[in-house]
Amino acid sequence: MATNNDSPITMDTFLAGIWRENPVFVMLLGMCPVLAVTNSVSNALAMGLATTFVLLCSSALVAMLRRHIPKEVRIASYIIIIATFVTVVDYVIQAVSLEVYNALGAFIQLIVVNCMILGRAEAFASRNRVGTTLVNSLGMGLGFTLALLCLGSVRELLGAGTLLGFPVFGEAFEPWVIMLLPPGGFFVLGAWLLLFAWVKEMQMKRTAHAGEASAHAR
Amino acid sequence: MHAESLGYIFLNAAVINNFVLALFLGICPLLGVSGRLNTAFSMGLATAFVMLISSTAAWGLNALLTAYDLEFLRLIAYIAVIASAVQLVEMTIKKFSPPLYKALGIFLPLITTNCAILGVALFQTNYEYDFLQSVVYSLGAGAGFILAIVLMAGLRERLELADVPSIARGAAMSLMLAGILSLAFMGFAGLGG
Numbered sequence: 001m002a003t004n005n006d007s008p009i010t011m012d013t014f015l016a017g018i019w020r021e022n023p024v025f026v027m028l029l030g031m032c033p034v035l036a037v038t039n040s041v042s043n044a045l046a047m048g049l050a051t052t053f054v055l056l057c058s059s060a061l062v063a064m065l066r067r068h069i070p071k072e073v074r075i076a077s078y079i080i081i082i083a084t085f086v087t088v089v090d091y092v093i094q095a096v097s098l099e100v101y102n103a104l105g106a107f108i109q110l111i112v113v114n115c116m117i118l119g120r121a122e123a124f125a126s127r128n129r130v131g132t133t134l135v136n137s138l139g140m141g142l143g144f145t146l147a148l149l150c151l152g153s154v155r156e157l158l159g160a161g162t163l164l165g166f167p168v169f170g171e172a173f174e175p176w177v178i179m180l181l182p183p184g185g186f187f188v189l190g191a192w193l194l195l196f197a198w199v200k201e202m203q204m205k206r207t208a209h210a211g212e213a214s215a216h217a218r
Numbered sequence: 219m220h221a222e223s224l225g226y227i228f229l230n231a232a233v234i235n236n237f238v239l240a241l242f243l244g245i246c247p248l249l250g251v252s253g254r255l256n257t258a259f260s261m262g263l264a265t266a267f268v269m270l271i272s273s274t275a276a277w278g279l280n281a282l283l284t285a286y287d288l289e290f291l292r293l294i295a296y297i298a299v300i301a302s303a304v305q306l307v308e309m310t311i312k313k314f315s316p317p318l319y320k321a322l323g324i325f326l327p328l329i330t331t332n333c334a335i336l337g338v339a340l341f342q343t344n345y346e347y348d349f350l351q352s353v354v355y356s357l358g359a360g361a362g363f364i365l366a367i368v369l370m371a372g373l374r375e376r377l378e379l380a381d382v383p384s385i386a387r388g389a390a391m392s393l394m395l396a397g398i399l400s401l402a403f404m405g406f407a408g409l410g411g
Contacts, residue, residue, distance in 0.1 A: 028249065028389055032333045036242035076301055079330075083294040091290070106340045109293055113333045115246060182240050183404065186397030193390035201385050 009132050017139030023116040024147035025196055030116035033107050034148060035185035041164050044152030046100045048145025050089050050108060055117050055141045056134065057085045059125035063133040066126045078121040079112070086111045116144065154188050155179045224354045227347075231358030234409055237334045238366035239400040244334030248367055249392050258371035259364070260322055264307060266360025269335050271303045272296075273356035276339035277349055296339045304330045334363055369399060 023029045030051070037047045058081050062069075069077045090108050094101045101108070111117070120140060125133045156162060159179030161169045178184050222230075237243045244265070251261045279295050308326050312319045319326070329335065338359045342352045373395050382391060 029246075031245040031249070032242050035245060075330075076298075079297055079301065080294060083297050087290060087293050090293070106337065106344065109340055110243075110333050110336060112293060112297055113331045113336050115331050118331060178401075181404065182242065183397045183401040185242065186393050186400055190390050190393035190397060193393065194386060197385035197390060 009135050013132060013136050014139040017136065017141070017143040018146065019143070021140075022143045022147060023119075023140055024144060025192065027116075027119075029119055030114040030144065031189075032110065033114060034151065035182075035189060037104055037107050038148055038151040038155055038185060038188075039159065039180045040103075040156045041149065041152045043100075043103050044148040045145070046093070047104060047107065048141075048148040050093065050104075051111055051114060051117070051144055052138070052141030054082065054085045054089055054111050055120060055137050055144075058082045058117060059120050059133050059137040060130055062121045062125040063128060063130045069126075074126065075118075075122070078118055082117055082121070083112050116140065150192060151185070151188055154192075155184055159184060222351070224351065227351055227354050228358035228361075229409065231355050232362040232365065233403065233406045236362045236366060236403050236406075237337065237359050238363060239396065239403045241337065243337040244332050244363060245396075247328070247332060248370055248396065249389060252367055252370040252374055252392070255368065255371045255375055257321060258367045260318060262360075262364035262367045264311070264322060264326065265329055265332060265334065265363055266357075268300070268303050268307055268329050269338050269356045269360045269363075270353070271306070272300045272335055273338050273342060273352055274349075275299045275303065277342065277347075277352045280343050292343070296336060300335055300339070301330050334359065366399070370395065373399075 017023065021027060024031070024034050033047055033051070038044045058078070061081050062078060065077075086109060089111070093104070093108060120137055124136055128136070153163060156164075157168060158176045161167060161173040161175050179188065231237065235241055238245065238248055247261060247265070252258050276296050276299060279299060280292065283289055283292055283295060304327060307329075308319075311322070311326070338356050342355050345355075347355055370392070374392065377391065377395075386394075
């Protein structure tokens with residue numbers, strides 16, 4: 001089994017997933033559900049919470065069993081663990097709200113192949129204690145949900161003129177239907193990535209300028 | 219059992235509801251492996267092949283699980299079948315064509331986590347396709363995947379010569395490209411209906 005670098009729980013363990021290592025905007029993991037179910041805020045929220053639940057449970061179990069899973073079959077074992085929890089979520093959603101279940105369709109079952117969850121199991125849960133893993137996974141899950149909400153709200157606002165089903169713009173608003181259709185998903189995610197790249201570049205320029213200024217002052 | 223003709227099922231999976239550009243399945247390889255045209259094509263072929271094997275196996279498994287009232291095991295059984303199919307393809311390619319094995323490298327085992335493959339298996343179960351329909355459906359999905367990834371790779375190769383603003387390089391540009399491709403594929407809606 002991998003080395004055991006039991007890092008202490010810090011605020012950073014939690015925050016890493018939300019901003020610096022955001023699974024969607026920074027690491028580009030788990031793109032399929034991100035694009036497919038974000039045509040409304042409520043769908044995005046349901047998907048985000050379902051994924052967070054699976055992520056939390058599976059990474060906790062992987063962390064608990066990390067000393068017992070042989071290295072050669074670890075990927076297969078992780079997938080089976082994840083598939084078990086996805087089956088649970090699938091049946092729970094079906095029981096709680098048939099409406100949400102029909103809206104999300106096969107994408108609930110496709111959480112199994114969300115690379116973010118397998119990535120967490122392999123890169124973090126298999127090397128850390130249960131507590132640390134839980135905190136980190138919660139951050140990652142919330143980061144994922146946040147990203148889904150970012151996309152879902154923009155697409156619902158532009159594509160239907162509503163937010164969570166309530167009309168935002170007046171009667172005169174002509175819905176921009178293309179945003180609800182598949183191309184809209186690609187365009188909105190592309191636009192968010194452009195925005196983040198731009199912010200990052202501005203920050204780098206500013207630090208570079210500050211560095212130059214202090215060099216001159218000396 | 220659906221009354222759809224086999225030709226329509228193929229066309230539907232390949233272009234009208236293209237797996238990558240309309241259903242958003244298999245975005246990761248689309249963004250990851252579409253840098254070079256020939257690698258993209260080999261990747262597409264390997265994926266299509268795994269799709270065919272796993273969908274055939276999934277059809278048999280589903281019949282077996284339904285017969286014994288074990289539907290809740292479906293997801294776990296499918297993913298296990300896909301993982302072993304990928305292993306099989308990997309061993310076959312390694313034995314018969316070592317150069318291709320080297321060219322595909324890490325992407326070969328990663329086919330396991332390609333949602334398009336699990337997607338084919340799940341959708342054909344939802345639509346209640348019979349054996350022949352399932353095979354045609356998976357062939358269509360494979361063809362659609364190859365089409366999308368090859369188109370994407372061709373566009374990206376041309377773009378390398380273009381002068382792109384520094385913030386748009388990489389993923390953002392690829393997503394915009396995919397959006398335009400997806401817009402183009404919407405033109406197929408209603409075809410064969």
